[in-house]
Amino acid sequence: MPIDNSIVHQIHKKPDGQPASLSLRDAELPANEALEQLLAGLIDVYNSKPNKAWGHFHPESGAYPFSGWLQQLVDGELDFVGFSARASEQLKSLMESSNLAMGGHVLFIRYRQGMTAFLVIALLHHTEGVTVTDQLEVASARHLDLANLNMAARINLTEWKQNATAQNYISFIRGRSGKRVSDYFRDFIGCIEGSNPEEDTTTLLQAFSDYVGEAELEPDALKQKTKALSGYVSSQARQGEQVALEELSGLIDEEHPRAFFDYIRHKDYGLSPEIPPDRKTVNNFMRFYGKADGLSISFEAHLLGERVEYDEGDDALVIRHPPKALVQQLRNRKR
Incomplete structure (x- = not known):
């Protein structure tokens, strides 16, 4: 510099x-x-x-x-x-x-x-x-x-x-x-x-959720697009730079680089072409987290529906293939 x-x-x-x-x-x-x-x-x-x-x-x-x-x-x-x-x-x-x-x-x-x-x-x-x-x-x-x-x-x-x-x-x-x-x-x-980074980032993430929801993407495609969004927004936040929506759109879909950008414009989410990012909001979007009564659970959002499932009827969380270190602790406890 x-x-x-x-x-x-x-x-x-x-x-x-x-x-x-x-x-x-x-x-x-x-x-x-x-x-x-x-x-x-x-x-x-x-x-x-x-x-x-x-x-x-x-x-x-x-x-x-x-x-x-x-x-x-x-x-x-x-x-x-x-x-x-x-x-x-x-x-x-x-x-x-x-x-x-x-x-x-x-x-x-x-x-x-x-x-x-x-x-x-x-x-x-x-x-x-x-x-x-x-x-x-x-x-x-x-x-x-x-x-x-x-x-x-x-x-x-x-x-x-x-x-x-x-x-x-x-x-x-x-x-x-x-x-x-x-x-x-x-x-x-x-x-x-002017812009409120937390509010603008929340609106951006809502627009992204609406966009991929309407597209009915396969899990792998959804994971890739979510990773592209979070990586770019987090990188801009670390560098103290704004998020350029048109550039982000190109990263989310290289074959149709203006698709997400045009979606935001047509749906009128009220976002400027460039917005200041809020890294905490992005991190929360990428993870589910909860803590109560001595129990603390945190996992990346893309695992929901794959290794983690929520049964609303029984109010139960099912975790498949838990971390090996956790499994070993549980086995040791039973001995």
Whole structure:
């Protein structure tokens, strides 16, 4: 992932209502291996976050100036240092209105992945650890705590500039359920939340179930199509990318690559051509799971009707060819 520009500033603020202050770096970070490792680690963690929201920019205004500064940066009217400084000042101001907000290092990186340009902004904190030195001494070691990243956003600059009707070119980490701590960060970006990944993925899976149900497929064909869908959607989720319905349609049926895509359009499921995926929803679709009274059962969906059958009349689950390790435990128990 080639890095075009990067810089880091620091906002000093504690969650106690006191005014914040800002320390600005006056030059871009030099390109080196450490910076590349930081970007790679940051993107890996960011992509793995399940609680992301997607959206697009508010119209530029005094309340939402970020997109205007970004436009100036893209047009060459503002350099990267100036852009990041203005953005950090805005973030500091919004932090002061949130008693729970805590300062940190604000990292800006503009990079390219293939033909697509991105801007990632993250609020980073440090954690204390230990290391063994070259002198074989145990010493304290302070390092960035990427594992607990909870304030970050990524903007698909290419999508933003090339597709005027795009609705999901911004993604950001959303606060945990019931907490509004991250609202100021969303407002700092100036993002209008658009698609709901969980709802859109649920709708997609329902459309797929309707599609294969009407086709009355053989078990092997159904298994292959289900595997193609889950593999693609899960892969896009891991990479932090959207699901392109037309591309997915081609993977599901190579002989008739537009069949599923046209089915979704004609049935009017209300899905955009590209939707943000929710990996947890896909995983739940691919597995049946239940737990109660000391009994825990989990199996892949394609096994239903093959090795697993449910008898509704007797309210019984029949499992054929159970795992050998389980069988051995049961035999040992009888001895």
